[in-house]
Amino acid sequence: FxxxxxxxxxxxxxxxxxxxxxxxxxxxxxxxxxxxxxxxxxxxxxxxxxxxxxxxxxxxxxxxxxxxxxxxxxxxxxxxxxxxxxxxxxxxxxxxxxxxxxxxxxxxxxxxxxxxxxxxVEEFPQEERDPVYVKEGQGAVLLCAPPKVWPQEVTYRWIFNEFPVFLYTDHRRFVSQKTGNLYISKVEAQDAGNYSCFVSSPVTGKSVFSKFIPLIPLPPDDADIRVKFPDTTAMLASNITLECFALGNPIPHIVWRKVDATDLPPNHEISESGAVLHLYNVQYEDVGGYECEAINTKGKDWHKAWLYVESAPEWAETINNTQIDIGSEHTMRCVASGKPFPFIRWYKDGYMKLCSKRNQLSIWLKFSSLTFDDSGMYQCIAENYWGIKYANAELRVIACAPTFEFNPVRKQLLGAKDGRVVIECKPRAAPRPRYTWTKGKELLYNNSRISIMFDGSLEILNATNNDEGMYSCFAENDRGKSNSSGYLTITEATSITEPPEDTEVKVGDEVILRCAASYDPMLDITFIWAIDFRVIDFDSEWEHYERVMVGEDGSGDLRIKNVQIWHEGRYTCVTQTVVDSDTAYADLKIVGVPGPPGVIRVEEIGDTWVKLLWTKGADHNSPIISYTIQTRHNWALNEDDWKDASTTPTFLDGHVEKVEVTDLYPWMEYQFRIIATNEYGSGEASIPSLKIKTWDAAPVISPTDVAGYGGRNGEIVITWTVSKPSVHVT
Missing domain, CATH: 2.60.40.10 (Immunoglobulins)
Structure with a gap:
């Protein structure tokens, strides 16, 4: 290797x-x-x-x-x-x-x-740059006209009058990192001077600068966008910059927005001048149209372009080192994600493999009958515009006589009475061997109860004590043969004798679910509990769940303390030994106060009334008896100052989902919430409604403390106190 x-x-x-x-x-x-x-x-x-x-x-x-x-x-x-x-x-x-x-x-x-x-990085041309004349208050553009550079990742700055004095950029002056041009939205007297474009390449470490340019442009006075970002394609998780800068007098204000969205993405930052929008760690959801608008008192201008997001290849499924029998079927498959779709190609031992098949983002090599020539190093390569991804693995085709050295038949085998017994036989062999089984000296054949499976395992159905004995597996191929043996013992079956029962319990109470079983005394038994098929972790859920210790009678009960609504569900008791297992179910129903009603919607608004709609919340296995409407107004002393409201009808039974709230005050801001009640009490209040304001109306309460007194030069001064509604007086 x-x-x-x-x-x-x-x-x-x-x-x-x-x-x-x-x-x-x-x-x-x-x-x-x-x-x-x-x-x-x-x-x-x-x-x-x-x-x-x-x-x-x-x-x-x-x-x-x-x-x-x-x-x-x-x-x-x-x-x-x-x-x-x-x-x-x-x-x-x-x-x-x-x-x-x-x-x-x-x-x-x-x-x-x-x-x-x-x-x-080439040098700037040595020709003198033409001067441009500009009036104060107008905008100016100084063109960099950079020389040829590669790679194009360069930075632009401008020298003012002499090196190394560099121009400071702000909301009035902007240097585009796309073109190198210098933009001044409103020229002032202090801007007079000579300017030189300074280009730096961080890759080559070289910098060059242009001949000096005296200042003179003539753009219009209203907002005029001169820097316009193009449609942009960004790589997933990269950072991008969109530039937008306008000339005008007064200096235009730049506003950024995302088309068809209320806000810009949360991963954005706008430069102090407003001319640059940075998007960090770009994601697919950032795709869309972006718009910048330049506004001043004389007019406005806007520009819109699109952002597209693509990504480099990533493996969704790839190849691994494989050792496989000669003559076997085998498939090697690579699946890649990426945008645009990656092109996938294969290499074997450094040369491209042409006999591959493609299916959109996946490509595979299929072997119908492996030979030694198929052994070697395989590489799968996925590539698109944004990058390349490699995966490699060794395929080793083997042939050998059967051997049980690494995986013999278990010496001690156990099986449950009346159950299914499978004795595994998995020698290392290539090609696949032929299997035969014996019990003692008796050669076994397939019948209604005993069968030799495709992988060589022996299956026995409805096992009895007569099936106990020594079993041997024989494996043979064209390269040799071998065998391995183990002794089978039949044990008593595990069976639940006292299953848990369906139970109803109130929130806050305690309940015990019973579970007892019979099993072979030579074996150890384990009780496993699950709720809705999720195994209960007694170490992390000890506050509510407790395992009752297993006694000599073979019981493993479950205690649930301080029962809550979320404890409702189907509980499963599994009794398990190393040989077999048994399972029983019970449903636990939890009763308690209702949950909060659903979202409240204000359907109509009047001067002293509103109509409300809501949706029913969870009744927690006890029918809702009534609803209570509560209000809170903008003169409330604190956030929790909720009061019961007057309604039509007065009593709201559990079937009502629409009501008119009355006796409100005109031109007052209100919120509403609802509380449901059943036989176990009142539940949590709903989420408050959106704030609404009742319609205005003629006053119903006169001012108080009206008084008057004489002023100067024949004037009369009248004073009074505005009376607040009595409901607000505490």
Missing amino acids: LFLSLIQPSPVHVLSIDILLVSLWPSEEPVDVVYTEDSPDGRISMNCRARANPPASYRWRRDNWEIKLMEQPDEYYSLVGGNLVITNPRQKKHAGTYICVARNIYGTVISKEARVKFGF
Whole structure:
């Protein structure tokens, strides 16, 4: 077998590719290299090593063409161990996709693809930049016109008058990281000066800047969006930036929104200037239209574009190391998710396997009758625009005579009287052997009670004491034969003698569910309890459930303390020994006060009345007798100041789900809630309704404390006190 060894990359221009010829892929993935031709190192080193016994040999491919290193020396390529070194790399000759191939007698695997790319940053043109004249209060755009750069992940800044004085951006000044252009929404006198576009590449480490540009643009005064983000496709879980900036006087205000949604996604952040919308950890639900609107007192402008989210391949189902008999059928299948749909391909021993079948996101290899030639290292590769995913496994086809060394027939076998007994026979053998069974010296044949199953196991139905004895399994194929034996003992069957009974209990009470069984005294018995087929965990649920200790009479009762509504359900008692088991059921019904009624809806509103609708809540196995309507108004002293309301009809029986609340005050804000009552008492109140305000009406209470007195220059001053409704006086 071959085992993984990780090689740490050297600090400069090193691509680490780790090869694995066993069941697991290395944790460190290949890393693409971006090489700059002015690099002081002058070489690219790609590491590839596999710990193998016998040692692996190595070859390299570039763009699927093998690099000839063994036959003749090369002035650029050299092989050191398994590592490929490229000296004085040149873009036209050495840029491309590289794969390392490791091989020994057990098979061949290929590494993850590693791309070598050449980065560059060209200089700005040396021609003088034309000046632009602009009036104060107008907007301005200074074009960067950046030179050719690769890769295109660069940052833009602007020099103001002299290096290294960089322009500070704010709500009035904005630098687009898409185009490099500088936008000034409202030019002021202090903006006069010379500007230079500064481009930095974090990959190559190189920076360049343009000739200085004097300031002069002439845009309109109203809001005019000049920076418009395009339709954008983002990778799942990535961060993206949408830019939107407007010119105008006064300075426009930028508003962001998501089309057909009340709010922007929670994972958003808007820059201080409002011109940039950041979306972090983008998810599929963030897909949709995004709109920015620029507004000032003279007008507005808006722009809308779409965000699409896609994802790299991920394995939903993949392959594993497999050892399988010669002549067997076998299917290897890979299933991948991703957007767009990943393309899936197969390799065997480093070469593409063409005899595969596809079904949308899955692809499989099917073997109708395995041969030794099918043994080897298989790799499944899923790839789309956003990435590539590898899975690999070894398929080993074996042939051997039957042997019980690793899985003999159990020496001591147990079976329950009148029950079903299965004695397993699972030798290691390839191809599949023929099976025969004996009891003592008697050769066994299939009949109505005894049968030899396809996998070699022996099945005995309705077992009796006469079935006790020594059983032997014989396995034979074209490579040899072997046998293994065990003694079968028949025990008394396990049977529940006192099953639990259906029970009704009130909330807060205690109940015991009985369960007793008869069983063979030579065996140990276990009682397992479950509610609605969920096994009860007595350690974590001790506050309510307690196991009554098993006595000599074979009982295992269940005590439920402080019974609650959620304890209602079907309880199962399972009595189990190592040989057999028995099961009994009982239903536990819980009675108690009603649950809260459903959502309240205000159907109509008047000046002193409203009509309410609601839905019935849980009655908890006792019919609802009546409902009580309560109100709370905006003059309440505290949040819990609920009062019983007047209704029509006055008494609300358990079948009512609609009522008119009366004796309310006009132009008052109210909320309502409902409480249900049955024979066990009143339950919890419903969730309060939305706040509503009754219609206005003529006053029904006159002001009090009316008084008057003479003022200056023939004036009369009249004072009074506004009377509050008596219901609010405490």
